Amino acid sequence: MTTPTGAPLVQQAVTAVLEEPLPMRLTAYDGTDVGPKDAAIQLRIENEEGLRYLLTAPGDLGLARAYLTGTLTGTGFSEGDPYEVFSLIKRDLRVKDLGKRDAASVLAPIVKALGTKALKHPPLPEIESQPRWKRHLAKVNPMSRAADSISYHYDVSNAFYEKVLGPSMAYTCAVYDAATDSLEEAQERKFALVADKLDLQPGERLLDVGCGWGGMAIHAARERGVSVLGVTLSREQAEWGQRAVREAGLEHLVEIRHSDYRDVTETGFDKVSSIGLTEHIGVKNYHDYFTFLHSKLRDGGRLLNHCITRRDDTASARPEPFTDRYVFPDGELASPGRLIAECHDAGFEVQHDENLRLSYAHTLAAWCHNLEANWDFCVGEAGLPTARVWGIYMAGSRLAFEEGWLHLHQVLATKTTENGDNGGYPLGSHWNA
Incomplete structure (x- = not known):
C-alpha cells in the first residue's frame, strides 16, 4: 500500500x-x-x-x-x-x-x-471477555454476574499467582517505606498497618470481605489473636487459603469461606476489613455495599476499606476497554471523595484517609519483576496470551499510579452511634508520615 x-x-x-x-x-x-x-x-x-x-x-x-x-x-x-x-x-x-x-x-x-x-475487526483473541452490555444481558442476576467476573480474573492458576505475587500471595498494594524494601517486607507492613488502624485486639472478631488467598486473615489471627471469617468469590483462592490456614495451624481462629460477601449472615463483628474488593462492586452499588458492612459491625466497631480510586470523578467510573475486556470485567473506580461520601451516607464516621499511590507503583514493579523472572513457568501454567495480558496490565497500571491517574486509598471509619459514641477512637493524629 x-x-x-x-x-x-x-x-x-x-x-x-x-x-x-x-x-x-x-x-x-x-x-x-x-x-x-x-x-x-x-x-x-x-x-x-x-x-x-x-x-x-x-x-x-x-x-x-x-x-x-x-x-x-x-x-x-x-x-x-x-x-x-x-x-x-x-x-x-x-x-x-x-x-x-x-x-x-x-x-x-x-x-x-x-x-x-x-x-471490520479480525477474529478476537479467545481470552477476551464479551462487551459489558452482552455480559449484562447474559447474566441478569447481579450475584451470578459478580461470581463470573471474579472467576474470570482470579481463577487463572494459583501456581501462576504464586510466582507473580510471591510468598505473601497478596494481590493488593503493599506499603513501602523505601524503594529498597522487598515485596514481602512491604506486604507484611501493609497487613500490620491495617491491623493497627483497626486496633485489632486478642479475642475480637474480624470479618475480612474479599479475603483473597487469606493473607490478612492469617496475619490477624497469628499476630493479633483475632478470630477471622474471610470470604471470597474465587473458588481457587478459597481452596488455597484454606490449605494455608491449616498449614499455619490456625483452624481454630480462621475460616476461609467460598462465598459472596452478601451471603454472610453473622453479625456483631468488632472489625471489618475490605482490601481490594470495592473495585469489583460497581459505583451504583456503593451505598448497598457500605450499608451491608455497617450492618455487620457492633456499635463502635471499625471498617478499613482499602481500594484503588480514580483521581477525580470527571471521567467515567468504567475502566478503559482493555481492562474491562481482559482484566476486570464489570470493575469500576470512583474518586476518594465519592467513597468517603458513601461511607457517611451509610452511617459510618470516617476518621482517617490515606493515599498509598506511590507504594502501589512499587508493588506493581515488583510483580512485573516476578513475572519476568518466571516467564517460562507462567506461560506454561496460564498460556502466552494470559501472561502477556498480565504484563500489559501491571506495567500500564504502574505508570498510571506514577502519573497520578490512579490512587490507592485506605479509608478508616467507625460505626458511630447516634449519641456520638465512636468506640473510644483516640484523640490526636495518627499514622502521619
Missing part, C-alpha cells in the same frame, strides 16, 4: 498525526519505516490483520489485540514487564489534536486501500 508519491500508507498516516518525530522505530508489512533506526524500542505491524486491529479499536484495546495475536511485535522490552514501551508512548509520544474531519482525511487512504474489510 503506497501513496501516489510512493510513501507507504501506514508511514504517511503516522507522520501526519505526530507533532514531533516518533521516539521509537515503527516498521510495517507495507514498507513503512519511521523513527530512529537505532531506537531501543522497535515495533512492527506484521500484516494487514494487525493494521485492522488498530483501525477497528484505536487505542489500548486495538494495540492489545494486535499484540496478543502476534500481529504487532516488538523488541527492546520484556513481555513480562513492558513498562519501558508504555512509558515511551505515554510520556514521549506527541500526537496532534485532530478533529473528526482531519482524522478521517488521514485514515481515508488506508480505508480505501483495504476496502470494506478495513472497519
Whole structure:
C-alpha cells in the first residue's frame, strides 16, 4: 500500500498525526519505516490483520489485540514487564489534536486501500471477555454476574499467582517505606498497618470481605489473636487459603469461606476489613455495599476499606476497554471523595484517609519483576496470551499510579452511634508520615 508519491500508507498516516518525530522505530508489512533506526524500542505491524486491529479499536484495546495475536511485535522490552514501551508512548509520544474531519482525511487512504474489510475487526483473541452490555444481558442476576467476573480474573492458576505475587500471595498494594524494601517486607507492613488502624485486639472478631488467598486473615489471627471469617468469590483462592490456614495451624481462629460477601449472615463483628474488593462492586452499588458492612459491625466497631480510586470523578467510573475486556470485567473506580461520601451516607464516621499511590507503583514493579523472572513457568501454567495480558496490565497500571491517574486509598471509619459514641477512637493524629 503506497501513496501516489510512493510513501507507504501506514508511514504517511503516522507522520501526519505526530507533532514531533516518533521516539521509537515503527516498521510495517507495507514498507513503512519511521523513527530512529537505532531506537531501543522497535515495533512492527506484521500484516494487514494487525493494521485492522488498530483501525477497528484505536487505542489500548486495538494495540492489545494486535499484540496478543502476534500481529504487532516488538523488541527492546520484556513481555513480562513492558513498562519501558508504555512509558515511551505515554510520556514521549506527541500526537496532534485532530478533529473528526482531519482524522478521517488521514485514515481515508488506508480505508480505501483495504476496502470494506478495513472497519471490520479480525477474529478476537479467545481470552477476551464479551462487551459489558452482552455480559449484562447474559447474566441478569447481579450475584451470578459478580461470581463470573471474579472467576474470570482470579481463577487463572494459583501456581501462576504464586510466582507473580510471591510468598505473601497478596494481590493488593503493599506499603513501602523505601524503594529498597522487598515485596514481602512491604506486604507484611501493609497487613500490620491495617491491623493497627483497626486496633485489632486478642479475642475480637474480624470479618475480612474479599479475603483473597487469606493473607490478612492469617496475619490477624497469628499476630493479633483475632478470630477471622474471610470470604471470597474465587473458588481457587478459597481452596488455597484454606490449605494455608491449616498449614499455619490456625483452624481454630480462621475460616476461609467460598462465598459472596452478601451471603454472610453473622453479625456483631468488632472489625471489618475490605482490601481490594470495592473495585469489583460497581459505583451504583456503593451505598448497598457500605450499608451491608455497617450492618455487620457492633456499635463502635471499625471498617478499613482499602481500594484503588480514580483521581477525580470527571471521567467515567468504567475502566478503559482493555481492562474491562481482559482484566476486570464489570470493575469500576470512583474518586476518594465519592467513597468517603458513601461511607457517611451509610452511617459510618470516617476518621482517617490515606493515599498509598506511590507504594502501589512499587508493588506493581515488583510483580512485573516476578513475572519476568518466571516467564517460562507462567506461560506454561496460564498460556502466552494470559501472561502477556498480565504484563500489559501491571506495567500500564504502574505508570498510571506514577502519573497520578490512579490512587490507592485506605479509608478508616467507625460505626458511630447516634449519641456520638465512636468506640473510644483516640484523640490526636495518627499514622502521619
